[in-house]
Amino acid sequence: MFASNESLATGGYVLPSTLSQHYRFTISHVLYWFTHLTETTERVVERDLAQLIRVMDRYQTKPVRPPPPNVTNQPYTSPFPQSSNTGAGGYGQYYGNCTFSLEPIDELLLDFKPWLAESRCGGRAFRATLIEGNQQIVVKSWDSYKHDSSRRDNEVSIYMRIQSLWNVCVPHLIGKGEIDFCHSLFLEFVKVKLIVVEFLQ
Amino acid sequence: MEKAFAEIHKLEVIHGDVRAANILVAEDESIWILDFESAQVVSGSRGQVFIDGEASEVKMLLDRIRRGEPYC
Numbered sequence: 147m148f149a150s151n152e153s154l155a156t157g158g159y160v161l162p163s164t165l166s167q168h169y170r171f172t173i174s175h176v177l178y179w180f181t182h183l184t185e186t187t188e189r190v191v192e193r194d195l196a197q198l199i200r201v202m203d204r205y206q207t208k209p210v211r212p213p214p215p216n217v218t219n220q221p222y223t224s225p226f227p228q229s230s231n232t233g234a235g236g237y238g239q240y241y242g243n244c245t246f247s248l249e250p251i252d253e254l255l256l257d258f259k260p261w262l263a264e265s266r267c268g269g270r271a272f273r274a275t276l277i278e279g280n281q282q283i284v285v286k287s288w289d290s291y292k293h294d295s296s297r298r299d300n301e302v303s304i305y306m307r308i309q310s311l312w313n314v315c316v317p318h319l320i321g322k323g324e325i326d327f328c329h330s331l332f333l334e335f336v337k338v339k340l341i342v343v344e345f346l347q
Numbered sequence: 348m349e350k351a352f353a354e355i356h357k358l359e360v361i362h363g364d365v366r367a368a369n370i371l372v373a374e375d376e377s378i379w380i381l382d383f384e385s386a387q388v389v390s391g392s393r394g395q396v397f398i399d400g401e402a403s404e405v406k407m408l409l410d411r412i413r414r415g416e417p418y419c
Contacts, residue, residue, distance in 0.1 A: 268368060269382070297384055304383040308358050315351035315380055337374045 173289060174328070178261045181326075254278075254323065254332075258285060273335065282335040283320055287328035298322060298329040305331075348378050355380065362386050 255277035259265050265272045267284055274285045288298055305312075305319040312318045318334035348370060355362060362369075363385035371379040 301383045301386070304360055304386040304388070307388060308355055308360055308383075310358070311351075311354055315354065315378055317379060317381065336371055336379050339372045339374050339376060 173291070174287070175261055177327070182261070254321070256283075256285070256325075258325065260285075260287075274332075284317070284333045284335050285325070285330050286333065287325060287330045290324075290327045290329055293329065295329045298331055302331055351378050351380050359389055360386055361389055 256274045257277060258272070258274040260272045265274070267273055269286075270288060271284050271286045273282060275282055286298075286301075288295075299322075302319065302322050305316070308316055309319075313334070317336055320332040320334065322329075322331040324330065352362065352365070360383075362380065362383065364382060369380065369382040371381060373379055
């Protein structure tokens, strides 16, 4: 999974507003902010051999953080049954005009900006847009530095078990995958009813 | 909401984290259940307890609201 280039190429020096509120601080905010900075900053090139050696020495003396578990490029596994989507109970009956496939896909382009406050849907959930079809979805992510994929996989298996309730009282499961260092699953976006409360004096 | 959970329980799934934050009211006023991270599949006799018994997750949530306890 990849965020769209557009989401990383927004100009300017963007600090997520939620970073200033320590109680809403997440590692994801900082890492995506760093990603944004690296995209907008010119590359540093070593000018001479001495500088290169200094860089190498620094690399050798500093402890190197081990890579997180499960961040290797694993083949994408579709949570959907590998059969025709035209049968009863199949995936296609709910999304007649969608372009999703039951076949595993290597990548899905998302416009995903988790550092924006308006993208947050509470907890681990963020709003995103599928580039293809411009459809709004919800991305639920688990930090792979803290969690293995078992929580995500359990939730996917539960969604598959209650497939008959998709679009009835449970959001439609679109898929699962890895976004950077996060185990993620993708759900249909449900527009909520706005309730206006008037306070009487 | 009870209907929605009853349907989920019929499929031998217990949600495990019923609270207001995991229940949405959509624009058409339909009820949507979210967040199955803590859900479990219960089968056989243990499942029947959740399907037939009234000591359901929803009832526990409503009791908490009535008692004025936090439920989010």
